[in-house]
Amino acid sequence: xxxxxxxxxxxxxxxxxxxxxxxxxxxxxxxxxxxxxxxxxxxxxxxxxxxxxxxxxxxxxxxxxxxxxxxxxxxxxxxxxxxxxxxxxxxxxxxxxxxxxxxxxxxxxxxxxxxxxxxxxxxxxxxxxxxxxxxxxxxxxxxxxxxxxxxxxxxxxxxxxxxxxxxxxxxxxxxxxxxxxxxxxxxxxxxxxxxxxxxxxxxxxxxxxxxxxxxxxxxxxxxxxxxxxxxxxxxxxxxxxxxxxxxxxxxxxxxxxxxxxxxxxxxxxxxx
Numbered sequence: 001x002x003x004x005x006x007x008x009x010x011x012x013x014x015x016x017x018x019x020x021x022x023x024x025x026x027x028x029x030x031x032x033x034x035x036x037x038x039x040x041x042x043x044x045x046x047x048x049x050x051x052x053x054x055x056x057x058x059x060x061x062x063x064x065x066x067x068x069x070x071x072x073x074x075x076x077x078x079x080x081x082x083x084x085x086x087x088x089x090x091x092x093x094x095x096x097x098x099x100x101x102x103x104x105x106x107x108x109x110x111x112x113x114x115x116x117x118x119x120x121x122x123x124x125x126x127x128x129x130x131x132x133x134x135x136x137x138x139x140x141x142x143x144x145x146x147x148x149x150x151x152x153x154x155x156x157x158x159x160x161x162x163x164x165x166x167x168x169x170x171x172x173x174x175x176x177x178x179x180x181x182x183x184x185x186x187x188x189x190x191x192x193x194x195x196x197x198x199x200x201x202x203x204x205x206x207x208x209x210x211x212x213x214x215x216x217x218x219x220x221x222x223x224x225x226x227x228x229x230x231x232x233x234x235x236x237x238x239x240x241x242x243x244x245x246x247x248x249x250x251x252x253x254x255x256x257x258x259x260x261x262x263x264x265x266x267x268x269x270x271x272x
Contacts, residue, residue, distance in 0.1 A: 036069060045058065052075065055075065070090050073097060079104050085110065089118075091116070094121050095119070095150055100131050104136070106139070113143070122150070129152075131152075132155070147168075161193060163191050164191055170197055185212055194216045206232075207239070218250055222251065225256045226258070237257055239257045248272065
């Protein structure tokens, strides 16, 4: 599909943005994904069946490019695999994660592409659209929407955001855009990350450490939250903002963390 077509779709989705609410119309976006899923390379390391795609490369750092529409779950079984989305709509309507990593997994977006990772349906577990048992990296130069209509948008251990693209995270009124142990953004990252309409924009068990990037929190109960000593008396809990920009609109609370564990120096904070 042409890049200009996806640009128009993105504009239509956010045409009715207001200071109080940003909504993502996934039903409308889904209509433009008429081609079935393709995985490149498509070799013996890729197993495709109804409702499931398994990636099991023999070596770490393998890269798979995924395009088109798929309803089910993509599973990664090899450490440091990169799932590169290039105009893909991956959803799981059975209540499970649309993309699941058994080991450390990275999701990246191709430049100029618009991509969706969506979970829906019912589950007894607090699942996420993109869920990993270990660490997660998310980046690229295109756009990715992580929409967790079951509970969280993204869930993993340590989560690192990077790249220069546009990232959208949405959980439910009981979940988080990102739920993790530690959230890290290193210096000199230029991405835009939107956290929408969730109980927490980012919820970390331990630390949130942001040194760059552009963050937009809209319509959340709490934008940034960590646990405290009441939750885990043996671990450190803190929020450190040392760079980048944070814009706040329609959130009830900016941050919650341990007493005297919030530090903001070198970051630009905009309250609309």
